[in-house]
Amino acid sequence: MLDGVYESAWEHMAWRREMPDGSPSNDRLFTPPWEGDPLRGRTLLLQAEQGLGDTLQFARYLPAALQRAQGRVVLECPDALRSLLGNFPNVELHRRGSNPTPHHVHLPLMCLPRILRLPHPSQVPPVGYLGWPEAKPDTAHSPQARVGLVWAGNPRFANDRRRSLHLATLLPLLR
Numbered sequence: 001m002l003d004g005v006y007e008s009a010w011e012h013m014a015w016r017r018e019m020p021d022g023s024p025s026n027d028r029l030f031t032p033p034w035e036g037d038p039l040r041g042r043t044l045l046l047q048a049e050q051g052l053g054d055t056l057q058f059a060r061y062l063p064a065a066l067q068r069a070q071g072r073v074v075l076e077c078p079d080a081l082r083s084l085l086g087n088f089p090n091v092e093l094h095r096r097g098s099n100p101t102p103h104h105v106h107l108p109l110m111c112l113p114r115i116l117r118l119p120h121p122s123q124v125p126p127v128g129y130l131g132w133p134e135a136k137p138d139t140a141h142s143p144q145a146r147v148g149l150v151w152a153g154n155p156r157f158a159n160d161r162r163r164s165l166h167l168a169t170l171l172p173l174l175r
Contacts, residue, residue, distance in 0.1 A: 010114035034105040036115040039071025042104035048077040048096060049108045051154060055081055060129045061112035062088050068116060074101050075109070084130050 001009040034044050046065070048055040055077060066073055066088075076096040077085055085093055094101045107115060152164040 006113070007117065010118075014111065014114060029100060029106050031103055031106050033111075034069075034107040034115060036068055036117070039069045039104070041071060043072040043074060043102065044069050045100055045103035045106040046073065046075045046112070047106065047108050048075065048081070049110055051157065052078060052081060053153070054110060056084065056130070058109045058112060059085055059088070061109075061116060061118075062091055063129070064116050064118070065112050066090055074103060076100065087130060 001013075003009075029045075031045070044065070046062075062073070062075070072092070073090065074092045074094055075085065075088075076094050078096055082093055085091070092101075100106075149170070151167060151170055153160050155164070157163075
């Protein structure tokens with residue numbers, strides 16, 4: 001991916017599923033993985049995997065998946081993201097848990113770029129895919145404009161210390 005060779009990178013990324021902690025667990029699924037073919041009245045179950053950030057990043061591929069699938073698409077996602085991911089028309093959201101919704105084929109959300117054969121991430125909407133409202137013209141560049149900043153991830157994540165900051169580290173930037 002760092003070399004910009006995305007098509008083969010997506011193929012190699014599939015190896016994450018072979019790792020002992022690969023997620024989500026497909027032990028409970030007895031359906032075949034989706035290969036990108038039209039559903040023809042069948043249901044595709046997409047599974048959010050890994051962290052919340054990964055789910056948000058790969059949600060950008062949902063419109064392309066809907067277009068390719070031409071059928072019912074259900075996304076299992078964490079409750080914390082339901083309000084953000086609820087903006088995708090024609091994608092049903094279900095709670096990630098032990099009882100999957102009835103479906104015919106399944107796929108982890110992070111496998112979508114490989115299945116859709118997208119050679120470069122620029123082929124999907126780069127911004128605005130979560131449906132955030134646009135800034136009002138009169139406040140977009142105002143000194144009172146509000147900016148959100150995420151400085152910390154999930155503290156229960158094993159490698160959180162390498163990706164999160166202490167808020168005090170950022171305080172000098174406010175001056």
